[in-house]
Amino acid sequence: MQERDVDIAIIGAGTAGLSAWHAARKQSPSVVLIEGGQYGTTCARVGCMPSKLLIAAADAAHHARDTAGFGVQVRGAIEIDGRAVMERVKRERDGFVNSVLKSMQRIDEADRLQGHARFEGPHTLIVGDHTRLRARNIVIATGMRPTWPAFFEVAGDRLIVSDDVFAWDDLPASVAVFGPGVIGLELGQALHRLDVRLRVFGVSGSLGPFQDEALRDYADRTFNEDFYVDPSAKVESIARDGEQVVITFLERGTGKRLTERFDYLLAATGRRPNVDKLDLGRADLALNDKGVPYFNRFTLQCRNADDSPSHIFIAGDANQELPLLHEASTAGRIAGDNAGRYPELRAGKRNTPLTIVFTDPQMATVGASRAELEQRHGGHECIATGEASFEDQGRAKVIRENRGMMRLYAEHGSGRFLGAELFGPRIEHMAHLLAWSLEQNMGVSRMLEMPFYHPVLEEGLRSGLRDLNTKLLQGPAIVDRCMECGPGD
Numbered sequence: 001m002q003e004r005d006v007d008i009a010i011i012g013a014g015t016a017g018l019s020a021w022h023a024a025r026k027q028s029p030s031v032v033l034i035e036g037g038q039y040g041t042t043c044a045r046v047g048c049m050p051s052k053l054l055i056a057a058a059d060a061a062h063h064a065r066d067t068a069g070f071g072v073q074v075r076g077a078i079e080i081d082g083r084a085v086m087e088r089v090k091r092e093r094d095g096f097v098n099s100v101l102k103s104m105q106r107i108d109e110a111d112r113l114q115g116h117a118r119f120e121g122p123h124t125l126i127v128g129d130h131t132r133l134r135a136r137n138i139v140i141a142t143g144m145r146p147t148w149p150a151f152f153e154v155a156g157d158r159l160i161v162s163d164d165v166f167a168w169d170d171l172p173a174s175v176a177v178f179g180p181g182v183i184g185l186e187l188g189q190a191l192h193r194l195d196v197r198l199r200v201f202g203v204s205g206s207l208g209p210f211q212d213e214a215l216r217d218y219a220d221r222t223f224n225e226d227f228y229v230d231p232s233a234k235v236e237s238i239a240r241d242g243e244q245v246v247i248t249f250l251e252r253g254t255g256k257r258l259t260e261r262f263d264y265l266l267a268a269t270g271r272r273p274n275v276d277k278l279d280l281g282r283a284d285l286a287l288n289d290k291g292v293p294y295f296n297r298f299t300l301q302c303r304n305a306d307d308s309p310s311h312i313f314i315a316g317d318a319n320q321e322l323p324l325l326h327e328a329s330t331a332g333r334i335a336g337d338n339a340g341r342y343p344e345l346r347a348g349k350r351n352t353p354l355t356i357v358f359t360d361p362q363m364a365t366v367g368a369s370r371a372e373l374e375q376r377h378g379g380h381e382c383i384a385t386g387e388a389s390f391e392d393q394g395r396a397k398v399i400r401e402n403r404g405m406m407r408l409y410a411e412h413g414s415g416r417f418l419g420a421e422l423f424g425p426r427i428e429h430m431a432h433l434l435a436w437s438l439e440q441n442m443g444v445s446r447m448l449e450m451p452f453y454h455p456v457l458e459e460g461l462r463s464g465l466r467d468l469n470t471k472l473l474q475g476p477a478i479v480d481r482c483m484e485c486g487p488g489d
């Protein structure tokens with residue numbers, strides 16, 4: 001076994017680990033990055049990028065089929081070439097992975113270690129059974145992996161997770177997706193639009209990231225016009241028969257017992273942090289009931305079992321706080337910086353929570369949910385809710401994407417904007433405007449003073465803000481459609 005001493009060890013060469021490495025390296029010349037799996041990051045290899053590539057192909061198919069409403073006839077059938085779809089997904093994905101690998105070449109080979117890392121003691125790691133690494137400070141950036149209930153395993157090798165989708169050479173004929181969360185909805189809708197026969201089964205009624213019941217119901221109705229999704233499914237049995245998975249369930253709406261065969265069961269039932277194989281018991285850290293170290297979200301510093309501050313930091317999906325790419329990058333930077341400075345620490349700037357789901361229509365949440373806000377601000381009377389629909393919105397009608405609604409929250413008295421849940425066309429852009437407004441502590445009336453071009457989807461957002469302003473008793477109600485700059489709202 002090779003023995004080695006370093007100043008800082010970073011476990012995991014994903015987005016958080018790479019970001020931590022660069023920040024730590026500014027503080028110390030002795031930083032080692034350990035990777036137990038493949039280089040290239042989850043985002044580029046099996047996460048954000050290949051999923052968006054598959055969705056882009058699905059969007060192309062959808063738009064090609066959706067021309068008649070504009071008076072444009074496409075003659076002949078729209079055919080999906082599954083091999084060509086997957087070939088492009090993988091080719092472009094490989095390009096993204098290669099750019100990560102290229103950027104990693106900036107890290108000296110001597111500063112990279114390959115092998116699974118586990119704790120032998122609070123300052124000692126065993127890497128791949130070939131190296132004992134002693135480090136003054138350590139960053140855990142080990143990411144997450146998919147998780148599923150044991151009863152899915154009857155499907156054998158026909159049980160797959162999102163990673164497997166991006167290894168396909170061709171599209172299958174049918175898939176049963178379990179889990180209408182972010183991954184299940186994005187991949188499920190994309191597969192459906194690429195002519196894969198689809199059912200999406202959920203439990204407990206949850207749908208994507210929405211907490212607001214009105215948005216959840218609206219999204220549920222809208223998605224069900226496109227593909228079958230039952231957020232509270234009654235699945236009676238799952239069995240394997242030959243090369244297929246046989247699922248018996250009660251059909252939503254009719255209650256009819258149906259038995260259907262699928263090529264795959266795609267488990268999109270959540271992801272768990274990769275901390276269970278780190279031997280954290282030997283690191284002397286205080287762990288929560290899920291085995292994840294307690295940490296401070298501004299410093300990313302963990303706590304020891306005796307509640308004293310630890311020399312170990314945890315960033316990215318591994319800490320389970322906000323498993324999103326931009327959060328992994330920010331948290332990694334703060335953790336790496338603090339690992340370099342320890343025992344002196346700096347509180348990092350954390351961004352406004354922002355989630356965007358790339359379905360059609362898109363889903364987004366900004367800031368806190370209404371329930372969280374009520375708790376934080378002292379009850380429902382402290383929070384005003386504004387609302388607007390995209391169904392009659394000018395620009396949305398022009399492009400025939402007039403589906404969706406939004407709920408916007410603000411504080412009574414101060415008029416400060418606090419958060420939103422949005423469902424509608426190209427919501428990714430409006431969600432950014434709202435997150436940036438929140439970062440700047442803007443009041444709703446100030447937001448309404450900002451320029452709104454015409455005709456744009458953001459005029460729909462202005463309608464929601466006007467309604468919110470009225471609910472705050474800070475402006476007149478908009479009784480008639482606002483016509484001062486055309487039919488935009």
Ligand SMILES: Cc1cc2nc3c(=O)[nH]c(=O)nc-3n(C[C@H](O)[C@H](O)[C@H](O)COP(=O)(O)OP(=O)(O)OC[C@H]3O[C@@H](n4cnc5c(N)ncnc54)[C@H](O)[C@@H]3O)c2cc1C
Nearest residue numbers: 012014015016036037042047048117143316317323324325
């Ligand atoms: C299908 C899918 C789509 C997604 N789409 C989006 C999106 O559109 N937008 C968005 O913001 N986020 C998206 N995400 C989430 C995003 O990909 C993650 O939040 C982000 O990649 C997490 O980065 P990370 O560095 O924490 O983890 P990772 O990139 O997973 O890095 C962790 C690394 O640690 C290594 N490792 C684990 N254990 C050990 C060990 N013991 N020793 C050594 N190495 C170890 C792993 O091999 C891995 O390389 C998506 C995720 C998935 C799965």
Ligand SMILES: NC(=O)c1ccc[n+]([C@@H]2O[C@H](COP(=O)([O-])OP(=O)(O)OC[C@H]3O[C@@H](n4cnc5c(N)ncnc54)[C@H](O)[C@@H]3O)[C@@H](O)[C@H]2O)c1
Nearest residue numbers: 178179180181182183184201202203269270271323356357
């Ligand atoms: N656009 C994006 O930003 C994006 C895209 C993909 C993934 N991600 C990240 O990845 C994380 C993980 O995504 P995910 O979709 O795996 O998790 P998730 O928590 O969003 O969804 C899991 C879903 O599975 C359901 N479920 C649980 N057990 C079930 C069962 N036995 N049968 C049927 N359904 C069941 C849950 O009710 C939930 O709806 C997300 O939280 C997100 O942070 C982000």
